[in-house]
Amino acid sequence: MRDKKEDKSLITEKKISRRTLLGGAATAAVVLAQTASGKSFQAALTQSELLWIEDPTKVPGVPPGTLGTRSPFEKPVKAPSDISSRTPLQDLFGTITPSDLHFERNHNGVPAIDPAKYELVIHGMVKKPMVFNLADLKRFPSVSRIAFLECSGNYRGAADGKITPQQICGLTSQSEWTGVKLSTLFREVGVDPKSTWFLAEGGDAAVMTRSVPVQKGWEDAILAYAQNGEAIRPEQGYPVRLFLPGWEGNINVKWIRRIELSDQPYQTRQETSKYTEAVGGGKIRQFSFTIDARSIITYPSYPNRVEKGWIEIRGIAWSGRGKVVRVEVSTDAGKSWQPAALQDPVLDKAHTAFRYLWNWNGQPTEILSRTVDETGYTQPFLKDLLAARGGNMGYHFNPVTAWYIQGDGQVLFKAT
């Protein structure tokens, strides 16, 4: 709805300006004919002028450029707060998050790091304490994998239902990450087999630290210097970040500058006073790294208003414990469930797109999705999750979310 309105106002604006600017557009075309210079033509015609060209087949288009651009009609944006910024899940297609729409969670802003001065130190319980610069890291054998990254504090609800997928769980995104396997560097420095944890430290203004089990470092940890085919974005840790597939966002330390091998965890502020959750019985769960299975229907969702008839229900599902094996969709408020189609490729610890074709009869109802991962875990309802955690919400909260569809087609969030 909101998008439609914006488009309409844009069109109105175009019509008004067209009368006054018609001469201007013609002049631009003349410049092209006179100079035969594509570049000067491009400079002469602004994007907003190009927008209201009614018949693009009658005017030469923009010549090739040095950087691609998003269509000016498309305006997906992150939703920032003081400490984070959320991915517009409802505006995306497929499973790869455009890098500039990847969510952010920072602990004291995004640092400006000169790649020429960047160094990573690995020391502690190792045979050879070493320093690697960015060029060194890129010389090692590389690895790429597509995987999601999700902040463990990624659930919001709203009593009035007026909440978008971006607001509910927009702290998850997916990229192809490329870098060097941490195990490769572990071999290079000679990690002491008696070491059990390592400290990962960022070079940001929070000098953020987390303790990581050494086992994860040997298994599948990556020191990533690239994201979706280019250098990693500053907001995601430029020039190098730790990437731990399937594990909560915070421990994927960005702007990593130091790794210290140890035989115990460091009990840093992030892994004690934050990123721990009350689970009932007066207990606080700590070192809960893995992201449990989850899904969200991204279409239809608030603030959409749908029409009676065919609707392709779309969404994403993921699990930090492995592959998604099934997504089930209910269109009758959870009374019955049908399998959704999973879009290939279904990757390990990765957002997986699902879809379910539905013919809505116009009667009010609720639509829901739940995912089952390869370990047999089924995404729980909110009430079941609360029951399992002594009534506490908090980190690692992954409930099924429902969309209530009113008779007039308005879609609203509903907790389960």
Add this chain to the structure above:
Amino acid sequence: MIRSGLVVSICAFFLVSFTSLQSQTTHNSGSLADTLDYPKSFGFGRPATDREIAVLDTDVRPDGKGLPAGSGKAAKGKLVYAAKCSGCHGVTGIEGPNDQLVVIKNPADPKVKARNKTIGNYWPYSTTVFDYIKRAMPFNQPGSLTDQEVYDLTAFLLHENGLIRAEEVIDAKTLPKVVMPARDFFVPDDRKDGPEVR
């Protein structure tokens, strides 16, 4: 001729893509063999000197490893706190606007809110206080405090939370021994792969 050549190369492109996708999947499971075995050492990078490690290595472990020389007292910390911390954490460490640091001893106090995680009732390790203040505080001037200031602030905050007496000296030996009431609440992750919701 040219056209059919193009078709062939497009097909080849898709074949390559498909193959690399398979490799990707295999690689994710960790079983893809590289074309050659890794050498014992690639020889990239350079040895780190003790001095450059020492500059970065400020972390403090729960056993006290990493604590510098020196000591602190709550009375001196109170002055540092008033000058450099109270603007964000409140005059007594309770009022905010940012994180509440000091526990409210009287639960009937109207200032007690649902969100009341403090050093006194939630932080399981005393050493974290020193480590975190030194690396990240004050928020607008991170890393600007001297070890003396950090020791004094640590003593002040532990005292305000009722964890040490006013005259107690906090140093590399005494800090790890401060008993933190929240320690016993913490349990390691008990979730496992499988159907159980925890």
